[in-house]
Structure formats: structure tokens, C-alpha cells
Amino acid sequence: MIRVIRDKYGLNNNLVLSVLEKIPREKFVPREHRAAAYEDKPLDIGFGQTISQPYTVALMTHLLLAVRPGVAPRKGEKVLEIGTGSGYQAAILSKLFGKVYTIEIIPELARRAKKTLRELGFRNVFVKIGSGEWGWEEQAPFDAVVITAGIEDEIPERLLEQLKSGGVLVAPVGKGYDKVMTRYVKLKTPAYWHEGKTQGSKVKVSEEEVTKIVRLGGSCYQIQEFGTFHFVPFVKGSDTLD
Ligand code: SAH
Secondary structure (H helix, E strand, C coil): CHHHHHHHCCCCCHHHHHHHHHCCHHHHCCHHHHHHCCCCCCEEEECCEEECCHHHHHHHHHHHHCCCCCCCCEEEEEEEEECCCCCHHHHHHHCCEEEEEEEECCHHHHHHHHHHHHHCCCCCEEEEECCHHHCCHHHCCEEEEEECCEECCCCCHHHHHCEEEEEEEEEEECCCCCEEEEEEEECCCHHHCCCCCCECCEEECCCCCEEEEEEECCEEEEEEEEEEECCCECCCHHHHCC
């Protein structure tokens, strides 16, 4: 699995790879899929949901960490995950952040993930049942936020509000089946913002990364895109109401 992430996809973040190496992915997948736990694909975890492909987990983790020069664990910091699913991504994050808060809308999955994480001894992961669109107000602000379900329109406002200044949010975003892996960095100095001048301006950082600056709510964000991915949908509270 590690070799595939490094050689096939070219993700060379040794810190992320060393954490992936330590976490037993087979413990997070249903028994019938254990033999396939380290294969290069997502797996069914029940209730129509999936545990993401290992590369996707590795990339999202990398994007959360690599926002600053030098990639180091962020032990004093708090991360919020939306979409606990199996608990695997939360387990990875628990080795890199001080505290992991994770929200899952399907109660059975949340309970199962909680049990798995407890049995494996992850004590700095806190699982809550509910819709992640409201964030986790009591624990905010967060240094990082990761949404592991596909966002159709906009990042929920509360999640942006609960992000610290200088913080990073990673989410797959876009209409329809293809989602673009997107990283938002909340800028510390919104004062330099000039309506109409900076908005939507694109700066090419490298072949793969396109950066633009946008204003969302009361803050400015640097936005970068990292390719197309497929995710189960992010469910809004209003979707489940009759
Ligand atoms: N991170 C997970 C995989 C997530 S799959 C892992 O490591 O296994 C996406 C998950 O997001 C699903 O379990 C789905 O139920 C959940 N989800 C979708 N919409 C949500 C919402 N609004 N709030 C919280 N969880 C949500």
C-alpha cells in the first residue's frame, strides 16, 4: 500500500507514509473485506458508505500538513473531521494532531468507529453523532478541518467560521460525480483585500497547483486544487428532513 502511494502516485511525504504504516487498516474495514484492506481502492463499510482509497487518505493528510514550510506533526493542534465513516482517517490524524474531533451523520457508523478507535487505544479522538455542517462549536476554533464527503455547492459557513486564522480546510468540492480536491487556507491579513482586484485572480504555483484568492463570509482564503476524486455525498440536514 505504501509503495503504491509513493511510486504510483508520487506522494513522497515520509511523515504521512510512516503514520499510514503504523495504523492497521484491516481493523477499520468489515470482516469480509479484510483481505483487500491494503489494496489501492475504496471499500464498502455498510450503509452505502465507503472507507476512502488509501491514496486519498494519504493525500488529504498531506494537504492538511504541508501548508507550512517543513512537514512536521502538529501536536498542539486540533483538527475537525466531517465524515468519520470507519474512523480510519481519524486514526491517522490522531498521530499527527493533538486532538481529533470527528462527526458522523450515520449513528451506527459513528458507534462502530468509536468502538474500533477505543479498542485500538486512540485516546485523543472524539466522535460525535450528527451533521457536520454545523461544525463542533464547543471545541472551535480548529487549526485544521477535513471534510471526507463530497461537497456539491459551498463549504458550510460554520466550518469556515470555526477555522482559525491561518488554518487549513481540505475538501472534495464540485457539482456532480467528479469532485476537485480543494485546499482553503484562511488568510491572516484580510486587510489587504481589495474588492474586485484580488477576487478570482489566479496565480500558477506549479504545474499541478492553481492558487486563487476568494472572499467567503468575513474572511479571505487562498484556494488550491489538487485533481479529481470521487466521494460519497456530503448530506445536509435539510436533505434528510421531509
Ligand atoms: N473518513 C472516512 C470515510 C468517510 S466516507 C474513513 O476514514 O473511513 C464519508 C462519510 O461522511 C460517510 O460515513 C457519511 O455518512 C458521512 N457524512 C456524509 N454527510 C455528512 C454530514 N453532513 N455530517 C457528518 N457526516 C457525514
